[in-house]
Amino acid sequence: SAVISQKPSRDICQRGTSLTIQCQVDSQVTMMFWYRQQPGQSLTLIATANQGSEATYESGFVIDKFPISRPNLTFSTLTVSNMSPEDSSIYLCSVDYSGGNTIYFGEGSWLTVV
């Protein structure tokens, strides 16, 4: 199975600030994804992080709010910009090792915006 490390694991942020979440994988993967889970809700895909090109965003999510980097096949970052209390969520990185056969998740980053 995959080893996926996310940092930070938890943070309390001031509204109006930005925070960058890191995702490190123990081996090279083609597909990396970023999800958001708002309190008491299911997971929603924010974007697919593509190595060497811009991320592909889902409807309702924009690059200015959630810029994503993917400099290589083992690392990605998600920035949550100009945060408001509505951004308080768990943000999860996930990877697809085998073309959709099994998708693994990092431990998640719990953000609280005050």
Place this chain on the structure above:
Amino acid sequence: GIQVEQSPPDLILQEGANSTLRCNFSDSVNNLQWFHQNPWGQLINLFYIPSGTKQNGRLSATTVATERYSLLYISSSQTTDSGVYFCAVTRASGSRLTFGEGTQLTVNP
């Protein structure tokens, strides 16, 4: 897009009881996975099961792809089984997972 519906939304059990969780999906799928999200938020893979039946200890799962549903069975439940169980599907290889709303399971001692 594909719709994923899970039932029941909430389930409360006494330790030792058995339970069945259901996942219905609206279209054919390439991948179906069951996850357990523990109280610390971590998502644990339980099964990759686009069709057929699998068992892992007290847990088993069955997917009937032609009828577009999957079942997760938990036998002899323990308090550590508490958490949210998610079903998630993909339409094609390498595509994104679509999650159901989850079943919140509480197992009381």
